Amino acid sequence: MAEAVWHRAVLAMQLLAIDPALGGVSVRARSGPVRDRLVSLLTWLPEPHHRIHPAISDEALFGGLDLSATLATGHFVQEQGLLSRSGTVILTMAERAATQLAARLAVVLDAGATHRLIALDEGAEPDEALNPKLAERLAFAVDLSGVSVTEAALPDSVDLAAAITHLRQVAVPDDICEQLTRIAAQFGIDSLRAPLFALRAAKAHAALCGKMTVDADDVEIACVLTLAHRATQMPSSDEEEQDAPEPDQTDSDDQDQTDTLDLPDELLLEAIKALLPDNLLDRIAAQKARQGKGSGSGAARKGNRRGRPMPPRPGRLGDGARLDIVATLRAAAPWQTIRKQATGRDGLQVRSDDIRVKRFEEKSDRLLVFTVDASGSSALSRLAEAKGAIELLLAQAYARRDHVALVSFRGTEAEVLLPPTRSLVQTKRRLAALPGGGGTPLAAGIVAALEQAVTATRKGLTPTIVILTDGRANVALDGAGNRVQAAADAQRMAQVVRAQRIDALVIDTGNRPEPALSALAQTLGAIYLPLPRADAARLSASVATALGD
C-alpha cells in the first residue's frame, strides 16, 4: 500500500519532468527522510531551483530595486525576481501560503509552461492544506504521511531526455479525451483543468514508456494521479451523493417548522450518511473546511491584515522601524547634484535626514463566533427566534465586513458548522439546515468556540464569542449525562476563555432568566443578556448594543 503511494509519487515527478504544463506536485508530508528522498528527485527537473517560503515578499518574487548595486553605481539597478526566469519553484510550508501569495503563483503558473511548482505541504490537521487556488493548478498531489523510509526506495534512473523529445509524437485517440472528461465529471470534478491534466499526464506517461499512442494503461495511471484527489463524489450512485453535501437544505424553505420536524430530518440524514463511504464524507468535509479557510481572503497576515501602508515618514532607524529604501532614495535623489558639488565625492550620498521609515496602519478584523444551543429544550422553544436573530446579526456583520463562524452544540458534542468566513450566504445556509434535539453539552460548545477564537487570534482577528443558550447544561465534557458535572465543566471552560482574554456575550434564550447562565457570564467576564420572549429583531438589537455598535 505505502509502496504504491511512493511509486506514484516518483511517477508524478517523472511525468512532471517530461511535461512542464502539468504545473507541479503538491507533496503532503512532514519533514523527514522520506520527503528528503523525494526532494532529492528534484534533480530531474530543470534548473534553476528556487526555494521560497510563504512569507516571501513580492520584490523577491518579481524583482525590485537592487539596493547594493544602486548605491554602488548611482544608477537605478533593477534586481531580477525569482520568477523572472523559468525554472522550478519549491514552496516550503505550503499550507501556510496565504491567498495573496497563492494568487500570484497561480498567475505565474497560468502564464504558460515555464515554471514547475513543488508545494511541500506540512499540514498536520485536515484543515491545514494547500490553498485550493494553487492545488487546482497542480496536476498531482501525493500524501507521503504513511510511507516509511524502508518503503521509499530510490527509483532506477530513466531516460527522461528521450521521453521529452518523444512527447511531441505521442498521439491521442479521440475517445480518450471523451473518456477522461466523462470520468472527471462522474467524480464530481467541476473544473476543466482536471481532465486536461489527466490528458497531459496520460501523454507524458506514454512518452515515458516509449509508446506512440496513449493506451488504457496510461489513462488509468493518469486518472489515479490527477483525478483521485480532486473527487467530490463517488460515481454511479448519483442521486444520494448530490443530496449529501447539503442534506438539510429543504429546511430553509420552511423556517417555521424547523423546530418541530427535526427528528425525522435527522433520521433521514443518518440514513443518507450510512449510504456513503466514510472516507468520501471526510474528504468533502475537509474540502469544506479548506474553502472556509480561504474565504474572505482571511488567513495569514498578522495584525495588519487590512493594514494600509501609510506614507513613509522621516525617522530614525532602530526601535524595530523598517527602512523604506525606495522612499529614502527618493528623498535623497533631488539633492545628489548639489551634494556632489559640495563634497566633491562621486556616488550616491544619503544623509540621515533622508531616511524614511515604513509605517503601517493596524486594524484587525472582528470575528463573531456564534455558539448556538440546538438542544431539545432550546429547539422546542426558541431555536427559530435564535436563528432569526443570528440572521439579522449576520446582515449587520456583513455591513461591517466582520467575519463570522458558526458552532452548534447538541446531543453529546459540539460541531463547527462553519469556520470563520465572510460568506454569509453559506453561513445562512448552514444555520437554516441546523437541526435541533438532544442534550445540552454547553461545555463542549464553549470548547469548540474557544478553538475557533484562538485560531482566529493567531491569524490577527479579534474574536468575540456569542453564546445563545437556554442554559440548562446537562451533558458533561466526556459526553455523560450528568447535570452537576456538566455545569462544573461549563464553568471551568468559561475560566479558560477568560484566561485567554477573549470577549464573550451570553444570551439567555430561555423563557425565564437562568441564574446558572448569569453566573457563567460572570466567570466569562461577559455581558449577560436575558431575553425572555424577545423576538428576533429585539434580540439582534440588544446584541448589537452590547457589542458596542
Add this chain to the structure above:
Amino acid sequence: MKHPFPFSAIVGQDEMKQAMILTAIDPSIGGVLVFGDRGTGKSTAVRALAALLPPIMAVDGCPVNSAKAADVPDWAMLETKKLVEMPTPVIDLPLGATEDRVTGALDIEKALTKGEKAFQPGLLARANRGYLYIDEVNLLEDHIVDLLLDVAQSGENVVEREGLSIRHAARFVLVGSGNPEEGELRPQLLDRFGLSVEVTSPKDIATRVEVIKRRDAFENDNTAFMLRWQAEDAAIRDGILTARKALAQLKTPEKTLHDVAELCLALGSDGLRGELTLLKAARAYAAWRNDTALTRGHVKDMAPMALRHRLRRDPLDEAGSGTRVARIVEETLG
C-alpha cells in the same frame, strides 16, 4: 511570447463572450466583471480579448496613449508628435502592485542620475484608452481599490506625492475576474463595472470534451491552432468595427426608453447608472446584431448582464441575483 488562446475558440460561455464584445463596441458601457468557479476560462477569455481588439491611433511614445498631439501631457516631454497605430492596450494589474506602480511616482532613475524631478507613469497611464484587467479582483488590497474607484469614476489620475503634482487622463475599461468563494466585492467597486456575468463550468460531457480537445490542440501546435482560428477572430473584429459605426445610426424609440426605466424601477437598482448601462448595452447589442432599431427584446436580453450586480444587496438572499433579475424582467416586460 506565446499567443493567447484565440477568443473565437473558447467553447460556450456565450454570455461572457457577448459582454466582452459589447464593451469593445462601446467602451463607455464600462467594463465587465466575470465571476465564476475555478477552471472555467475566465482569465483565458480576458487575455484572448486583447488580441481581438481593433488597433487605435495614438501619439508615438506618449505615456498615456493620447489620440491627439494636444492631449499629450507636458511632463511627457515628447519631441515628435507623430501619430502611430498601436494595439489597444490591455494592462494587467497584478495583485501585488504597489500604489506607486498603479498611479505612477517619482522616476528614481532620473532623480538619481540627473537629479531631475521627473514623473514615472504607472499602470493607470498605460491603460488610458484601453483595458485594465484585474485578475482575482476580489482579493485586491483595499487601498488599491479606493484608488481605482476614484480614477474609474473621474477618468483622471491625480498624483500628489514626493513633491510631484501631476494629473493625466486615465479612461479605461475595467475588466475584473474572480471567484466569489474567496471573498466578496465592495458594492462601490461592483457599481463601477458596467456588465457582470457569472460563469460556471459546462455541465454536458460533449462541451467539456470539446474544451479539452481544443486546449490540447492549442498547446500541442500553437501556430497551426492560431491559423485555424484566425479567420473567426477576424470576423469578430470586423463585426465590432461595423457595430461601432452602426451604433451612431441606431434609433432608440421612446417606448424602449420607457421599458428600461420601468424595469430599473421595478428592480429598485440604486441610482441611474443601471438605466444608462442597460440602455448602452442594449444599443451595442442591437448594433452587433445588425438591427436598425432598439427593441424590447434587446433590453430583455441585456437586463441580467447590466443589472444583476446593481440590486440592493441582500447578503442573505440565496437565490442568485441573476434569477431575481430574470423574474422581474418577465413580470415587467412580459
